[in-house]
Amino acid sequence: MNPASFLSGWLPRLRHVVVVVGIGGAAAWGVVELLKPPVGKLSKHYVGMTMDQSQSVLDAAKTVDAAFEADWGQKQLQPAAKADDLTLVRRLSLALTGSIPSLQEIREIERLKIADMGQWWLSQLFADRRTSDYLAERLVRVYVGIENGPFLIYRRRRLVDWLSDALQQNRPYDQVVRSLINANGVWTTSPEVNFITVTNQMGNKGPDEAKLAARVSRAFLGVQMDCVQCHDGKLGSTWKQEDFHKLAAYFGQTDFSLNGLRDDPKEKYRFRYLGKMQEEVVPAMVPWKPELLPEKGTPRDRLAKWVTAKGNKPFARTIVNRMWALLFNRPLISPVDDIPLEGPFPPGLELLADDFIAHGCDLQHLIRVIAATRVFQQSSCSADPTHPVTPEAEAAWAAFPITRLRPEQMAGSVIQASSLGTIDADTHVLLRIKRDLDVANFVKRYGDSGEDTFDDAGGTIPQRLLLMNGNMISENTRVNPLLNAATRISMLAPDNATAVEAAYLSVFTRRPAAEEGAYFIKLLTGARKGRSRGDILSDLFWTLMNATEFSWNH
């Protein structure tokens, strides 16, 4: 045989063998990876704070509780009982990661037997990148909205990543806000600059001072001053048109150069007031407490320091109201960005704001305090069926309010419930990419909530159609032994009761009630040819995901 012809035939064959063995090996590895039991990642001993810090959280929570209890007493409302630990874990996961806990996490939590579940779970979540990523996305919606913004000079993704890093490091919130207001530089290397570049106007006009004033006043000060952009306040509002534009004037020098964003002292903010014939130069002036304004610095620097000054209580109230809303899905004061300067304030708001300032604008401390309150830890239902929770009790926070989950929370929860293991930074990259695409598609169809608003709207027909017949639930609940929890439970659960329990824990983060367990166990017992165990588990997952309990935070 000609050696050359032998080699020319042998080499391609060898290459094929290598490719086939490689693909087969990778597939086998993938199957083993997906089928192997979850590995514990949680640590019982990680609490993330000192004894003193822990005590200060509990002390602050107790003070807040006392204020609410006094209010309930006055209104003669009976508060609901404490919710169980798994309910708290579900609430915190939804609020901070946008998804429910996985079956893997639930099993580990139950194995570790933690005394103070809420605080311990928060420590785990604060160490988890999912938390800072999700919180950053929620806050960036408040700062810059959801639009893509001006081409080339706006990088929303970089702003989210920058904020996520800051939250992960628990950078004091006042520092974060100052960085946003007075940042300089290029939108790629100084991502905080994107807070300003998003408002850039066409025709070399630079950043939009009015939009920035509106953002600053709503997002950081909790006042809707943009309502007086065109005229003085009406319907009882005392704001004047000039209050708004004097605030906008702090951004009057902000402009772009080859080095990115910077202040140009030659620039001025001009505006033509209602009833005036000509534009005029508007002097920069803050709408309240001018004594907190530093004398030196660029206009934006001075504004940043004034906004975040310790004596500027609206700043603290605003983030307290926002964080409360993130945890409860309902703010203490609605709308979330319209807090009266002089009150009246609901119970807890002032106490939490003072505590936030006293603890150096520590966001994690604030979240811990809210989560430690009796208010947060209450059940959303009454233990006595003859005296159910009333709307009045819910309105006064005497029971945990039932609120509709946001679209991304719904999508994240469907995907997480369909996977026995936790989908986090350690998940295979392909699965994470698929997750992100699925969430984006679902949110588009379900209806994006847009900027971070907290309405109390009920469910709609299109949403029900999407959940009943849409791709996401169908794909995530159908028989699929590699990917779907329903099928894997049907294959791995030793008995019917365990299978039903695993399904309930995966989707509802609770065990089935007696009547629920009995009903579904009976269905599984009757599994036969033509209606397999896999189909029944698939139907059970579909059923749970289409229930009110899944769509509403409780």
Next chain:
Amino acid sequence: MNTSLCQNNIHLTRRSLLRGTGVAGVSWLTPLADLLAVEAEQAPKGKPARSVILLWLGGAASQLDTFDPHPATKIGGGIKTIPTAITGVEFAAGLEQTASVMQDVSLIRSMVSKEGDHERAFYNIKTGYRPDPTLIHPSIGAIVCHELPEAKIEIPTHVSILPNQWPARGGFFGAKYDAFQMYDPKQPVPDVKARVDDKRMERRMEGLSVVEGAFAQGRAPNLDQGKTLHQLSMQRARRMMTSDQLKVFNVSDVPAGDLAVYGDTPFGRGCFTALRLIQAGVRCVEVTLNGWDTHANNLEGQAAQVRILDAAYASLIRDLKKLGLLESTVVICGGEFGRTPKINNVGGRDHWPHAFSMLVAGGGFAAGRVMGATDPEGEKKEPVNPIHVEDLHATIQDLFGIDFSKEIMTPVGRPMALSKGEVVAGLKA
């Protein structure tokens, strides 16, 4: 003679009439649509309107390049004009078909608003109120659905076809009055087909009732009706999934000739579908045609949208009339605001809420009438005989027999009238 036989006679006569009038394929008429059309034929004049169609020109059409041209003036922008069915009234060239149906339509050339931003103006025009941070007002379709509930039909009574980012909302009436959103009617309506057979679906629903029962324990008895609307909307969704009326959402069964006159565009198909939805008993349909926000190259940009609008609008008016539905159906055509008389440096027109145009027809609106006028030189901002947005809303609601001054207690505890405007008598027939 029994009554039903008598109605059958009418029914047959009706079909003959439709063939005779050239509406052509009646294959797409639903039985309910037939019945409603018969009722409409029998309705005495002056009966309140029962449906509304809003053709939304998203981005804001230029009045100067559509319904209120001022050719050969400094603000005319080189527009060419054509006569209309109303003597002495001219439209921009390109609106020939619309011009030919103006004997059935009235034109307002003096709409006035105070909102020059797209989002705020959309809110203003669709609700009759300016944006208010404390509450969301319902759009006109939601008001009509709320005030005149329709129990006969199994599909949503408020529909938005080709919605942009601001479809009509239920506002303080709640999300159940939000418009059902659908896209090009050439495509099937998404998610209305169950993924499992009927028997299995029933089993799923049986399991769901067990789960819902457990969740209801210890909670307010009216949690679903009063707040979540979860089970209620699910029931309505299921009713819709199995309804014969669902076929009116899709144009695949419609003869090509019937569609062609509307223009082979998503908007044209949307207008055709709006007609079928109204026939099926839907209270409000909005169809959106975006692309009017011509800050640059205004003349070309407006002309391109005009071509799409013209065939669809005129065909809709013609068919509504032929089917005897125009008298009971209000048809509004307009957008957020108008566009500036002054043409900017890049040949565009910017936002102009000070005087703009809207077409109103049917449902008791006057026909062949023109209200208001704008300054041909663009010097005077204020039009002659200005009509305010809230007054148009009051007039529409009045045509439906709705007491628009009635105050509704809103969720924030603030009483709010359905409209704070006044009826414009000159707009009524």
